[in-house]
Amino acid sequence: MASGSVRTAVRPDKAAAEEVPGFRPLYRQVYEVLVRRIAEGVWKPGDALPSEPEIAADLGVSHGTVRKALDELAAENLVLRRQGRGTYVASHDDARILFQFFKIVADTGEHRFPESRILSVDIVDADSDAVQRLAVRAGARMVRLDRVRSVGEKLCIFERILLPKVMFPGIEKRALPNNLYELYRSVFGVTIVRTTEKLKAVGATRSVAKHLDVAAGTPLLQVDRVAFGIDGKAAEWRVSLCLTDTTHYLSDLR
Amino acid sequence: MASGSVRTAVRPDKAAAEEVPGFRPLYRQVYEVLVRRIAEGVWKPGDALPSEPEIAADLGVSHGTVRKALDELAAENLVLRRQGRGTYVASHDDARILFQFFKIVADTGEHRFPESRILSVDIVDADSDAVQRLAVRAGARMVRLDRVRSVGEKLCIFERILLPKVMFPGIEKRALPNNLYELYRSVFGVTIVRTTEKLKAVGATRSVAKHLDVAAGTPLLQVDRVAFGIDGKAAEWRVSLCLTDTTHYLSDLR
DNA sequence: ATTCTTATGTCTTATAGAAGACTACGGCAA
DNA sequence: TTGCCGTAGTCTTCTATAAGACATAAGAAT
Incomplete structure (x- = not known):
C-alpha cells in the first residue's frame, strides 16, 4: 500500500527543486493520493472517508492541508462533505448523474430521466472514429448499443x-x-466523472427518422459525447440524436 | 464608502444568531465586499488589487480569511492571481471571452473569434419573451441588433x-x-461574468436562410443565451442560429 | 549582464471554538 | 418490564486566526 508519509517526496531542497520542474504543492499531492485511492476502490462510492485528522495523521501532514485537498475533491464532485457526519465518496446516483451529465431539459424547465428501449446490442471492431475518440487500438473489440429514449409517451432521443x-x-x-453510468460503476468499477460533448444540428436520416417517428x-x-473515468481514460462514446421541439440542451457558463 | 471593518456585522452572539437566518461566514462577507468594489469600479479590470495583508488590515480580518475570499473569486474567474506579482481583476479580454463564453469551435479544433457584419440596429419595446428573460418591465425600451458572423469567408451565424x-x-x-462584451465593459461598465444557454436544433426560416446563404x-x-453582469442582473439576450456543418458547440462537463 | 534586495503572493502548520449529527444512558410513564 | 423521550457526551466538519518558510518577480546595485 502506498500509505504513510507523502512528505518524503515533497519540497526537495532548493538545489534539487530546480531540477524537478514537475513540482506540486503538498496539498496537491495529498489530493492525488486520495484520488488514486478512490480510483483503486480503497474507498468505494458511498463509503465514508476517514476523518480529516485521521487522514492527516496517516499521510503525515497537517489537518489543514488535508482540508484543502478535500476542498478540491469536493469542488470536482468527487466527494460529498456533510458537516457533522463525514466525507463520502460521491455516489453518482441517478439524481447526481441527471444534473451533472444529462443536460436535456423540457422547455417547461422539468428535468427527468428518460425511459430507454434497447434496439440492438452487437460486438463490432473499432473503426477509425472510435480509435480517435476512445484511444483504443484499431480493430479492438467493442460493444455497440442502439436504443431509443422517451419522456413519458414522447419519443425524443435515438442513441448509439x-x-x-x-x-x-x-x-x-x-x-x-x-x-x-450507474451500471458501469456498480458492476464494472468504472466511475464516470467527466465528459466532453460536441453539439451539432443535423437532419434526421431515414432510419433515425423512422425510429423517432418523424419525417426524414x-x-x-x-x-x-466521450465519457471519462476517474483514471482519466475514455470509457464510452455516445452519439445522441435529440428531438428538440419541446426540449432543449441547457448549458450554464461561468 | 463602505470601507473599514466588516467585522461588526458578523457572528452575532448565539441568542441573536437564531433570529438572523441570513448569517454568512466572515470570509463570505469579505468576498461580497470585494465583489461589490469590483462591480462599483473601485478596482477596474486589469488593475491590481491591494496586497492580501493590506486588504486584511483594511477590513479588519486576518490574512487567511482574505485568502479564502480570494480563492473563491479566483475560482469564479473574477480575479487572476500571479505569484510574486499580485492579484488582478480579470481583464475579460478577447481570449478570455473566447474561451469562457464562445463555445462554437471548428471541427478541426480551431477556436477563432468570428467576424461580424451588422445588419440592423433598432429601438423596440420589450415583448413578453424579453420581459421573461431579461427581467425588464413590459414595454421597456430595448436596443435590437441583428448581425451575421463568419469565420474567414464562410458565413456561419445569424444573431439577434x-x-x-x-x-x-x-x-x-x-x-x-x-x-x-468588451464594449459593454469598457464603455458601459457592464462586465459579463455568467451566461445560461438553451440549445435546440431548428430548421432555417426563409429569411435566416437568405442571410446565411443556405436552403430554407x-x-x-x-x-x-442570457448574459448576466457582475451584479447578477440580466444584461443581454441573444439568439444565435449557427450553421454546424463544419463547426460544433463544445461542452465540457465535470 | 549578473547578482542582490525587497515586496508580494503561496504553502504549510498549529490552535481554538462553533455547529451539526449520532449514540448512550437514565428517568419516566404505561 | 417495556417503550419513549430528553440530555449529555463525543465525533465530525466548518470557520477563523496567526505565524513562519518559501517562491517569484521587479528593480536596484554591482
Missing part, C-alpha cells in the same frame, strides 16, 4: 453507444438499465 | 441581440466591434 469490450466484460449479455430531414440536435 | 436601453445608453449610435429548412443550432 460504443464501449471497449475489455473494460466492460460480459456487458452484452446483461439486462441494461436506464442509467448506464427533421432538425435534430446531435450530441457526440 | 436584445439589450435594455437604459443599461447601454447611446449604444445604438456607436460603431459596434466584433467583441461586444437547413438544420441550424439555435443558441438562446
Whole structure:
C-alpha cells in the first residue's frame, strides 16, 4: 500500500527543486493520493472517508492541508462533505448523474430521466472514429448499443453507444438499465466523472427518422459525447440524436 | 464608502444568531465586499488589487480569511492571481471571452473569434419573451441588433441581440466591434461574468436562410443565451442560429 | 549582464471554538 | 418490564486566526 508519509517526496531542497520542474504543492499531492485511492476502490462510492485528522495523521501532514485537498475533491464532485457526519465518496446516483451529465431539459424547465428501449446490442471492431475518440487500438473489440429514449409517451432521443469490450466484460449479455453510468460503476468499477460533448444540428436520416417517428430531414440536435473515468481514460462514446421541439440542451457558463 | 471593518456585522452572539437566518461566514462577507468594489469600479479590470495583508488590515480580518475570499473569486474567474506579482481583476479580454463564453469551435479544433457584419440596429419595446428573460418591465425600451458572423469567408451565424436601453445608453449610435462584451465593459461598465444557454436544433426560416446563404429548412443550432453582469442582473439576450456543418458547440462537463 | 534586495503572493502548520449529527444512558410513564 | 423521550457526551466538519518558510518577480546595485 502506498500509505504513510507523502512528505518524503515533497519540497526537495532548493538545489534539487530546480531540477524537478514537475513540482506540486503538498496539498496537491495529498489530493492525488486520495484520488488514486478512490480510483483503486480503497474507498468505494458511498463509503465514508476517514476523518480529516485521521487522514492527516496517516499521510503525515497537517489537518489543514488535508482540508484543502478535500476542498478540491469536493469542488470536482468527487466527494460529498456533510458537516457533522463525514466525507463520502460521491455516489453518482441517478439524481447526481441527471444534473451533472444529462443536460436535456423540457422547455417547461422539468428535468427527468428518460425511459430507454434497447434496439440492438452487437460486438463490432473499432473503426477509425472510435480509435480517435476512445484511444483504443484499431480493430479492438467493442460493444455497440442502439436504443431509443422517451419522456413519458414522447419519443425524443435515438442513441448509439460504443464501449471497449475489455473494460466492460460480459456487458452484452446483461439486462441494461436506464442509467448506464450507474451500471458501469456498480458492476464494472468504472466511475464516470467527466465528459466532453460536441453539439451539432443535423437532419434526421431515414432510419433515425423512422425510429423517432418523424419525417426524414427533421432538425435534430446531435450530441457526440466521450465519457471519462476517474483514471482519466475514455470509457464510452455516445452519439445522441435529440428531438428538440419541446426540449432543449441547457448549458450554464461561468 | 463602505470601507473599514466588516467585522461588526458578523457572528452575532448565539441568542441573536437564531433570529438572523441570513448569517454568512466572515470570509463570505469579505468576498461580497470585494465583489461589490469590483462591480462599483473601485478596482477596474486589469488593475491590481491591494496586497492580501493590506486588504486584511483594511477590513479588519486576518490574512487567511482574505485568502479564502480570494480563492473563491479566483475560482469564479473574477480575479487572476500571479505569484510574486499580485492579484488582478480579470481583464475579460478577447481570449478570455473566447474561451469562457464562445463555445462554437471548428471541427478541426480551431477556436477563432468570428467576424461580424451588422445588419440592423433598432429601438423596440420589450415583448413578453424579453420581459421573461431579461427581467425588464413590459414595454421597456430595448436596443435590437441583428448581425451575421463568419469565420474567414464562410458565413456561419445569424444573431439577434436584445439589450435594455437604459443599461447601454447611446449604444445604438456607436460603431459596434466584433467583441461586444468588451464594449459593454469598457464603455458601459457592464462586465459579463455568467451566461445560461438553451440549445435546440431548428430548421432555417426563409429569411435566416437568405442571410446565411443556405436552403430554407437547413438544420441550424439555435443558441438562446442570457448574459448576466457582475451584479447578477440580466444584461443581454441573444439568439444565435449557427450553421454546424463544419463547426460544433463544445461542452465540457465535470 | 549578473547578482542582490525587497515586496508580494503561496504553502504549510498549529490552535481554538462553533455547529451539526449520532449514540448512550437514565428517568419516566404505561 | 417495556417503550419513549430528553440530555449529555463525543465525533465530525466548518470557520477563523496567526505565524513562519518559501517562491517569484521587479528593480536596484554591482
